[in-house]
Amino acid sequence: MNASLRLDNVTLTRGGRTVLDGVSLELAERRVGLIGTNGSGKSSLVRLFNGLLTADAGRVVVHGLDAAEKADELPRKVGFIFQNPDHQIIFPTVAEEVAFSLEQSGLPRREAAKAAIPALERFGRAHWAERPVHALSEGEKQFLCIIAVLVMGPAVIVLDEPFSSLDLPTRRRLEALVAGLPQQVVLVAHELDAFAAYDRVVWLHEGRVRMDGAPGEVVAAYRAFAEALA
Numbered sequence: 216m217n218a219s220l221r222l223d224n225v226t227l228t229r230g231g232r233t234v235l236d237g238v239s240l241e242l243a244e245r246r247v248g249l250i251g252t253n254g255s256g257k258s259s260l261v262r263l264f265n266g267l268l269t270a271d272a273g274r275v276v277v278h279g280l281d282a283a284e285k286a287d288e289l290p291r292k293v294g295f296i297f298q299n300p301d302h303q304i305i306f307p308t309v310a311e312e313v314a315f316s317l318e319q320s321g322l323p324r325r326e327a328a329k330a331a332i333p334a335l336e337r338f339g340r341a342h343w344a345e346r347p348v349h350a351l352s353e354g355e356k357q358f359l360c361i362i363a364v365l366v367m368g369p370a371v372i373v374l375d376e377p378f379s380s381l382d383l384p385t386r387r388r389l390e391a392l393v394a395g396l397p398q399q400v401v402l403v404a405h406e407l408d409a410f411a412a413y414d415r416v417v418w419l420h421e422g423r424v425r426m427d428g429a430p431g432e433v434v435a436a437y438r439a440f441a442e443a444l445a
């Protein structure tokens with residue numbers, strides 16, 4: 216099985232607009248960054264990897280699964296962390312949220328409820344179990360989202376602007392947590408320093424790949440481009 220995220224000549228339209236225009240990419244690195252101005256297509260592109268969006272033309276292959284044929288299997292393969300944890304968390308307590316993830320990964324409901332506490336324990340958060348989710352801070356909620364995704368054992372973690380509402384210390388803690396994950400990680404972010412230790416950064420512009428390579432070079436070129444626009 217090829218452990219890569221592949222787009223072959225992918226075109227995607229949303230609301231009548233071409234959002235991705237013949238994009239071909241093969242992402243096999245463990246740490247991949249995606250940058251670009253607002254509306255360049257970053258969120259749309261990563262949503263192809265878990266079946267939230269479907270390409271209009273071309274082919275998407277996620278760690279060996281053809282996205283068009285195996286759409287149902289993609290969410291277990293690719294875990295998503297979004298900008299706003301409130302959009303992701305659906306249950307009133309931490310334990311219920313984690314239990315739901317475990318159920319999604321195939322455990323029967325009663326077993327999932329029992330397994331939630333040991334799962335939280337693995338992340339040093341067993342004491343959160345009965346906490347109401349609304350009483351968690353933004354950083355804690357984002358941490359819970361990551362736990363809820365990780366317990367499903369995905370091969371890929373996609374983080375789409377996960378830092379936007381976090382203060383700097385909380386952001387650094389989450390970055391450290393993400394840095395230690397064994398999974399392939401795809402990070403969409405506007406905080407360009409986040410990519411320093413990444414293997415590869417792809418710069419998307421108006422639905423096409425504008426530059427692709429080592430973080431230092433791609434980020435420097437993007438900064439120069441953005442400065443010239445300002």
Ligand SMILES: Nc1ncnc2c1ncn2[C@@H]1O[C@H](COP(=O)(O)OP(=O)(O)OP(=O)(O)O)[C@@H](O)[C@H]1O
Nearest residue numbers: 229230232234251252253254255256257258259260
């Ligand atoms: N739900 C939607 N319906 C129709 N068009 C959409 C929808 N969401 C996004 N688009 C359009 O798709 C294009 C790409 O949006 P996308 O969210 O992928 O960009 P992005 O690079 O992630 O931007 P940002 O940095 O602002 O999050 C935009 O022009 C946007 O208007």
